[in-house]
Amino acid sequence: MLKSKSFAKKDRKGNVVTVVREHYLRDDIWCCVRGCRTCQHVDPILANPPSMKSSIIPMNHFVLPDTNVLYHQIDLMEHPAFKDMIIAQTVLQELRHRSMPVYNRIRALMNDPSRRIYLFSNEHHRETYVEREKDESDNDRNDRAIRRATAWYISHIQPIPSTGGRLTVVLLTDDVASRTKAVNEGLSAFSVSEYVESLKEFPELVDMVAGSGDDSAGRDRVVFDEHLSALQISAGLKDGSLIQGVLRSSPHNNVEATIFAVVDGKETSVVLSGRKMLNRAFDGDVVAVGLLPRTKWKSSLSEVAIEDDDETLLEENVETAMDIDKPALISTEDATPTGKVVGIIKRNWRPYCGSVDPATVNQLASTSAAQSLLLHPMDRRIPRIRFRTRQASALVGKRIVVAVDTWNKESRYPSGHFVKVLGDVGDRSTETDMVLLEHEVPFAPFTQQVLKCLPPEGESYQIAESEILKRRDFRPLDICSIDPPGCTDIDDALHCQTLPNGNYSVGVHIADVSHFVKEGNAMDAEAAVRGTTVYLVDKRIDMLPALLGTNLCSLRSNVDRLAFSCIWEMTSEAEIVNVEFTKSVIRSKASLTYEEAQARVDDSRQNDSITVGIRNLNKLAKILRRRRVDGGALTLASPEVRFRLERDTNDPVDVEMKELKETNALVEEFMLLANISVAKKIFQHFPDSAMLRRHPAPPSSNFDSLKKAISESFGLSLDTSSSLSLAQSLDKAVVPGDSYLNTLLRILTTRCMMQAVYFCSGTMAEPEFWHYGLAAPIYTHFTSPIRRYADVIVHRELAAAVGQGGTTSTSTISQGLTDKSKMRDLCENLNHRHRMAQLAGRASVELYTQLYFKGKVFVEHAYVTRILKNGFIALVPSYGIEGIVYTSDLKSNAAILRYDEQANTLSAPEHGVVLRLFSQVKVQITVEERGVAGLRSKLTLRMVEPKVPGMAPEVDGGAVVNNSNKHSKAGTAEGGSEGRGVKRKTR
Template sequence: MRRASDGRVIGGRLARGVRAVRRERYVRDDVYVGYHHEDVEATHRGPAGERRWDVLRPRRGADGARRIALIDSNVALHQLDALADGRVRDVVICATVMEETRARSRSSYERLREMCRDVEKRFYVFSNEHHGETYVEDVAGESANDRNDRAIRAAAAFYRRAIPVSACERVTLVTNDRANARKAREEGIDVMNVLDWMRTISDEASLTDLVVPGGGAEIPDERESKRARAAGSSSAPKFDEHLDAGSIKEGLAKGELIKGLIRTSLYNPFEAHVTNEETGESVFLSGRAAMNRAFDGDSVAIEILPESEWLRPGSKIVTSDIEDDAAATTSTDDESGGLAPETAEETDIVGAVATSAKSGVVPTGKVVGIIRRNWRERGYAASIDMGKDGKGPKATGAGFTTRVLCVPSDRRFPKIRIQTRQLEGLLDQRIVVVVDDWPADSAYPEGHYVKSLGVIGTVDAETQALLLENDVDDRPFAPAVFACVPALPWRVTEHHLAEPGREDLRDLLVCSVDPPGCKDIDDALSARELDDERIELGVHIADVTSFLHPNTAMDEEAARRGTTTYLVQRRLDMLPGALTTDICSLVGGEERLAFSAFWIVNKSTMLPDETIKPRFTKSVIKSAAALTYEQAQLRIDDATLNDDLTLSLRRLRDIARRLRKRRMENGALTLASPEVKFEMDQQSSDPLDVGMYVTRETNQMVEEMMLLANVSTAERILEAYPAAAMLRRHPIPEQKMFEPLLKTAKACGIDIDPSTNRSLAATLDAAVRPGDSYFNTLLRLQATRCMSQAVYCSSGQYAGPERMHYGLAMPLYTHFTSPIRRYADVIVHRLLSAAIGLCPRHESLESSDHVKAIADVCNIRHRNSQHAGRASVELHTLVFFRKRKIVVDARVFKVRANGLIVFVPKFGIEGPVLFHEEKNDAVLDEDAMTVTSGGKTWKIFDQVTVQVEVEQLPAHRSRLLITVVPDDTPRGEALVEAK
């Protein structure tokens, strides 16, 4: 073993105020090379007696040679989709490459690490910086990149010496860097670019299409040369060049630029808004030129235009990509037919409140720089652009690459240009494409093909697409995760009963009340009389943390998934099924571990006695019954039933009524959101019927019990850990966010006071219209959209009123009641266990920053899961209407200059009704919220009769088509032939 000095800062640079630290690095000559072949010298098999495994097992490729490939850092950073393909194996990744990848892109590094952990991939990380023959000293004046390239070449040369031809014919350095390749050849190293390397593995287009063109490839990128030729044309589209990082920083410091996230309009892909991070003010962007190659979610630098150039956001419905002449595409936003949005995040509420009441123009700007890209590494669901005629592009010839445009499923994103050799096989496919670049002289971003999801329009393919679009993982659990699950059949044992702090409550009458078909039962309830004056109320939650321990593979996976995702046809669990539906689930008639909370309720008030603190304990329970909401309601309402279970349910109902009444008196809001349920064909899995979800009083009963448990838990963990408790807060909306609601209310002659949640609740309750029972629901739908979503946070982030839950009118709130399906609840269980002295607080929960980091991930996963669930409902609604035309009642929910946005209560869908363009006689009155066309006037919330069907579009695409029909048209459905 020898010592070498190392003064490098890997992946970094020296700057003013930063001192280079010279370190000693120990190097040795017996570092394992990953290949335990008999012809490989023993020195390279690692230290004597040390256990090694045969990682590399090179097999003969398409070129007939056994090959081990070493990749450079640029390949690791930019060719991950190609590297991830199952056919790519036997790759050596130098520690130098891993370090540089980690320094430049944490997400790329994690993905590369995942490949290295996959034993089937046979990727080996070689410690080249610690081997005497591969460690290279720094050279004065040499850049960090050049030094790293030299180190990788040294490793490639060493591998060729260490592994004889008899063991492996080819040891190849894979690089797209021309200079690196040239130097490698001069040093006698076998070298290839990525595309040529892939062709030695397989010449199938499904593999070579994964290669990202360009990036310094030795073979000139075909798209670059074509773009260069196009640039010489006067008609070549051009964008303004982006400012460099230094200019952006200077502009922000001087106040000449503003920074914020760009959010593309749900209604019009050519309009966007950027909210100033410092002031919260919104800036309007109009047109692709102003958006200047920014993608939704990018962090951008904005220049405000002179006030004379300010514009007014469009008031027309945009249903196709008119500006860049795209074919109409399937869309899930509410302007083209889909499930009605629920919160401010899902609408253009920011843009709406920015509009000036006088002129309608708003502060307008343009993107001048990209601070941070938000391109999805997993890619975008898309389809090949078939053009206006629907015939699609033609392949340039067998085996040749064809350049085509792909249309993302999410119309907020522009078309993406890719190159492919398998065009004919992709025309009817939902595919995944990744964006690689968007040069200023290209009308579209450049990308590459990743994979096909299936035939467009099929439930399986579109479900895969919506999971991708919402970043929801549906991969099976890894063996290491299953290894954490107790063996089945599992039973409560004497060991569990003897655990300190766990009470035996198996004789307590407990039951659960859930939706039909529920398998992952988190909660159960009890209400027993103690005497003539008191009732003991109990909420019992699955004790998941007795099985889910920190620093295990299962806990890491649960933290990454964050939540269970519920689709129409299936459930994507946060935890393995053995836990969610068996071991942890509080199924009827089985003994289960629980975390119980108890309150003493005064019979005189039917409210918890506030002089007695809630009591928490671990327990063992045996649920007497797992009831549905309907079954529980029937028991409660049946006067002939007076058994112990029914009497317990009635006590729960009575307590819930008083709890709910108290919440309403405190200003809790009763909001509205469309919940849809499907009746599915058990054979075909097609939807047979769809309608709004019916709620019963038992739904409210369970809700009140869960709210009580969550509030009491929040108070207990905050008392124990004031700076690091996991809470759930609902921010108080800014008054300007209510302007759309106030405008609607004014047009309807209604007074709404949103100054406090109490005044908002009171005025919403009073907002009724005689003879129109649904009018109040429509107002509440609009009120819901004026508010942001509730979010998880650490108590150390906020103080006092900032921690409150606005919608529930609760000073403190958290999530405790669903640990089977929410990771935030798992964290709360761990905090509560520590707070009541059952265990020490885990080190990961000791600081506010740590809790905040967990909360941030939970927020993202919860939002993604909600969006995926809604997208699944929209997909199945579309499938349902493919065979049907249905005439149904609807309500005008918005008025536009060229049509209406209508809400269909029966199906919970919202979509556009377009006026005939040739008439062009529509008159919009935004103050009165009316629009007149063809001699007829429609007003906000008017009742209309509509026909809902599926409209077939080019390239196997479809969308919901809603048209107004005469009011005397018979209601009902007519079956149509599926297309």
Template sequence: MELNVIDSGISRRILVHDWFLDDDNIVPRVVEQYLRTDLPCGLKDCKSCTLPKYSALEPRNEALAKVAPFKHTIIMDIPTMTRFVDLLEDDHIDNAVIIQTHWEHLSTTNPQIARKIDKILKGGEKHLAFLMNDMMEGTFVNPEDFESKEEELHHKLIVAAGFLKKHWESLDIKPVIVVSTDEAKEAFLKDYEFVTTVGEYVDSMGDKADLALRIQYLLKQEDTGPSIYPEYLQLNDVDQGLAAGKYQKGAFRVSPENYLEATVSFGVDYAESWFIQGRVSMNRACQGDIVVVELLPKDQWTLPEKVLRMREADEEMEEESAYMAETAAETAEPASKKAKKTPKAAAKPAADDEFQPLPTARVVAVLKRNWRDYCGLMLPSFQADGTDGLFSAFDKSIPRIRVEDPLYQEIVGKIVVVAIDDWPVDSHYPRGHLIQIIGNNGDQAAEEKMVLMEHDIRYEPFNANVLACLPKMPWVPNPESFRKDLTHLDICSVDPEGCTDIDDALHCVKNADGTYEVGVHIADVTHFLRPGTAMDNEASLRSTSVYLCGRRIDMLPDLLSSNLCSLRGGEVRYAFSVVWQLNEDSDVIKAEFHKSVIKSRAALTYQKAQEMIDDKKAKDSISESLRGLLHLSKKLKAKRFRDGALSLASSEIRFDIDPDTGTPLAVQEKKHLPTMSMVEEFMLLANVSVAKRIYEEYPDFAVLRRHPIPPKEQYEPLVRAADALGFKIDPSTGKTLADSLDKAVDPSNPVVNRMLRMLATRCMTQAVYFISSTMTPDKFLHFGLAAPLYTHFTSPIRRYADVMVHRLLASAIGADELHKEMLNKIWLIKQSDIMNYRHKKAQYASRASILLHTYLMIKGLENEVLEAFIVNIRKNGIQVQIPKYGLESIIFFTKSFSKERRNEDFVDYAKLNIRPFQKVKVSVSMVEKNLRRRVEVKLIEPKVDCVSADADVAAY
């Protein structure tokens, strides 16, 4: 080895044989690994390490615990870190070492635990250290020497502890391995002398009774009973099965209509899926887990039950106690599962059913847990004075979690945060522990905080480092050579009422030759938001503004979002402009892009802009500009629909909020105005134009947005509902889907088409951000918009994706230099993942906020009678949509009624005067039972023997 390499701290190079999964094939590879001698041990007083500035350990703890009466640090094995990670935040637990290989293993198998450890390490408040054992001479262990991952990790922990013991010998500091069980302790004692259980360690602290009691409950084992679930396969068997094609790896998703059914999606865009039915086949998988599944023989394939199953409804409709429900109601298999005693008979579809049985599978292993911290309600204990019971998560896809805590009775009925520890094969429920008490059930502030925490919203105020990046006030624009002066144009913005973060403005001028000059002017956020600053880092993590009822959580500080970057009327502002020359048919003749300076003439609402357009007497330049924009937008929209763009629908409501109390005063369904479509069309055109420009300039690094084509199976609810009404929906392509939706019109019932479009919306896949070089151009399509190339450019105040696109476009036109991170594919992919995650969480949080305020509106009302529409009909109940509240609820048929008709398909209910999308009357009120509140919806007309059990509004 060359001398300069040795001097650099690298001691030797080794070759490690590894493998990776490529398109579901196991591919071997050889990896070069360099071992170093200069990496720090983590001890602040260490004189041997050359990089002490990264060190944090200061053990002065010889009197802390009797089982370790000497200066020491602790190292937890993986089961202990998984179950007791919160102890690392406890004031009594300090001077701990996290070893690299164990953290990396948790990052794959239990990422929420790894994220917690990372957060604690970076907090800087504890004496904790991260040991790079897989990169250090003296601690490296070759994984090829072991037959199993468990054996490898066990040995790596022993080697790391032994290395540190010798390294610190002169300082008389010893590492202590902390484990969870006596069995693990015995195993480690064979090779290392300082080993203790977490229970022994805490018990020996003396005056830490509260902590010891908490550990006692976390360690308490349930009496082992007969296995309910199959054991998971060993990793070696999984690897071989995946390589041979016997098993498939994919994402686990629980059905929103039946918690005992799920799908596992895999392949490109998760376009392929296998169906899973029954608790045993689901085998302890949870929402979002990456699982391994085995396809069942064809004679065991089946279809989803045509029934609605909700945990709350099952629990409420069972007469047994909560404890009996644990062993009876929760383990009940679906009727279709019971029917499969004779597999061949179960495989046959109903004679009138055009849908063939779905490929049906069972879970044989979980590769990566998607467990996180869950918000929800602690239910009453199994016994009157018991210390254990069930936790009901806000997320309805999550099973009940069994929690034991010495103070359980004090937290019954409170909104809390719980984490899952494990899910044994003999337990009906996963086991978890309490992390945090948020507040009292029914307290509005606590419930609003729960919405934010449950959806992982970064809602804390911006810190001092971020605020230090803001420009000094008063701010005035400075001349810049590359910036085009467009202040002479009659530009205006058109936004919802009350909007203060105005991203966009428009102008339109008709030229003498009959063509039009049209401009979309977007806030130039990147002038203020520079790469690599604390404000940019925070914006990249937030990735989006979050819109809640009566509250907005900004991506950028208020000085930018509501002032300097907001295109307010009468204010000079920096912008990024797209200016087109369009002909009479709205075809683009030419497109230009400029960094600009503008002065908006007016900040209009949609309603005000519509009034100006409709006022024939108004001949001012702004009114004429708006008329031109509306005229051209209609032609743009028509062209999009001719190309196969979809016109979908959703239920949208808004609340009038008391600004002092935050209480909703009234609820209103959002009205659609032509000016809304007008603005939308030009924003879409700007996004498409910019996408083309940045992709031309940066074909490998363009930040784009795509909407994957939904798998045909996802359209099944839509096709069924339309067929029941005599319409045929053809989902073969976007064009055929759009055309068939246009034809599905019932002149006697105008709501039918809107409801079908709402169903079609639910069949769609999620649109996502991606980096252009990560997939082939044939995958770039935005299905819903029928756009071959698309991005987000028009909302940089509230979306970080738009900020990235602005930087690419500015570089493409020579207005700014491109920061190096925008040419770093690894960083770009990571950031696109963050943006996709944050975008989804923001949507969920917004919906949850609406549901919470729906509760507040209905609270105090008693049996309000409202108009509703039947969305879905199943064998055991109906789903209804209530337009006033934008709410969906389930009304179950009574048991006797459902039993009599359990073999009928839902279309047969026409004889009961019930049909899809029928207008009905319902009563709505708030009820509370077993500490849980829900909206009770009763069917008033027509008269059917049924009971309400709400499924859509969260039971806090």
């Protein structure tokens, strides 16, 4: 059956054209219920009888939720109790329009065969399609379509024989009007709360129902201003009275944040201090901000550090510490703008991990009574969250997950609902899961749909002879890989061969992951979502199944492997004569660690072909590196540590700074060169949709406090006019007698940088492609496709550019690689995943650092890296750790060291103490239990020297002092990670 609709519209040229839309309706759309004799099912999805058992519904039943139920109750729908569900096409289409993340979560449930969820195409069924009536809203029409689908199902399945009685379908909707109409039409319709309370087998579901936020239990004296409407925000942004930005909360203070926006024609940070100025905004929200009068702008960005676990630190004390109403002490032209959130443009709410505040649990209450509790989020930037639960006592001492539903202007805290229990506080597995959840790292096992995309031969896979014939055969070459100890996902290898003309043939060979990960299949989709492999201290979360990552794609020695090779002809001075890209088959002759490769370079007695090749590569790499540095490439540093774990328990038994050898730099140089060469090639072929990577130049204002500090402390200057001048001035910034100071300066310089990001070439002008840290006009990621999805895309683009993409059809290529809009969206996701992976790795290091120091007391030398209003940040070089050292009483805010905003110092003149950036101190390192009933362990630093009464802690006689054999990691911009993905040993 065909229904059509025609209407007239104007095109861009102003011509009136007739548009005809056709809608096909069918009679053969199945119900997919097992046992139905009307529908010709091949493999019915819905079980008979259904698994859902409700005390208010006597019949066996299926559940059909409406759009709002799926949208608001997604955490509930993901509970294993919900099976045998019918999702109407109307609902799924509406959900996709409202929220892609929720839509994707529902699609993932539908792809799980054990959940038995059927998508019913009601919009194409002759008996369930409904026309929109005159003056009917889209929402009302969709609600009617959902009720029609429910009615059809009830009448269709009632004759189906079922064990234990007849079958029916229950409509779940929280829309009172729609529910009333459904009941009047003779349908079974219930609210989510009514239905969940009737599922006696799953009492925990009651806590998971998302509320409306009308709970008044959390309301107190804090009153926020009403947010502006979307129309008011739009008008304010248009006329310039409001500015827009992404809110970034301070890691030291959850009631201070900044946005980066254009003020008076200049990009700058805008500070928002205090809960009322934040006005219910969360970290990561896109907000509309109104600027405060210039008389209230600030002369410093130094935050006030607070202990967010201390409930006694009330709002008025925080605001007093921040001097919110204190006028700027310098001219308003030089002051930092301040503002207030007046509206939320886009929320960034996600599930939050944390622990219940035991003080909010009524131990005398009935075990079945609902209680209003407070969650202490583990992310210190997030405010406490109020939620209701009937299992309050059972949640004490557990790590749990809570989702935020709303934040009323009358409530001090946002309101949410319980999602699930992770495990016991302090359990290492639980704490690791929490790190992954907090950083939105997908870590569920790969689904069967993904695993079906792997070669059916599994580990017995052999490269077909027909595939070898399509490729260059490099198996006779002396190729080797150089990686960290224990690395199993080897995605790059190299060779260097002397040519008859005296030049060198140098090759970088990268695992041909795109041969196995086909565009558009389930494994490709999963890899695109994950974006990157995530490395934790004790394990990694792979982007690809292990069969590929650690076996078939890993360039192990003495086995044939498929590769994508970049081959240069170079002179002895590393001048490139030509470059060639080709798919190949290789057979690595050796899998070396950095130490083993370095030993070969240093041992003059070894002169085999592989060793000679490595020496030649090392010689060329030094020339390439010198040339990059002379061109302005930066050599920065980061205080990264590596833990040595006890083999059986994975307990940290030692911590050491990462040490780089020449062979590290050797590999890095050629990976960088390959990435640059490939970037040029794909941009030439895909000028509008090449996936590239850029590193924006940092604003000069980012360096102001650093330049002032080194000038006042050491008489040194920092020229930030270009990356070259910055690199040269960093090389000159040496203080006799303090070998670590230059490393520290490079660490702090790194923190002044912008984040490097992926981008689509068609979205920016070519001059903006510049990679500041590498001083490269164009750059991409090609060398780590096992662990980065961006590299997989680049492999596909390069294959198409060199005519090895598996197809010669331009139209086929354009569908996957030339869609600028899709490439831009993909880049945004990859940037987010890459950032979250970095933060998850750091959080894992923080977790194991606490485990290492627990029960111990250390005293170590440290450097001041940031001055705050009531404390300072100290970096301990021997362990690469940083923490806040408080210099005021946390409850009374009485200053022990006084803060000078103009000089940016903390001082106690009566004791001869003045602390500024780069000052050296001694700190005591311990792990303390913080918060109510020890909800959070925290690495704590206390200043021991210089001695100030009221600050120096009691030092344990067994303290370990000054492990000076440890060093900080140095490398290219972004910690040396641009050339290749960071590899860590995992067991």
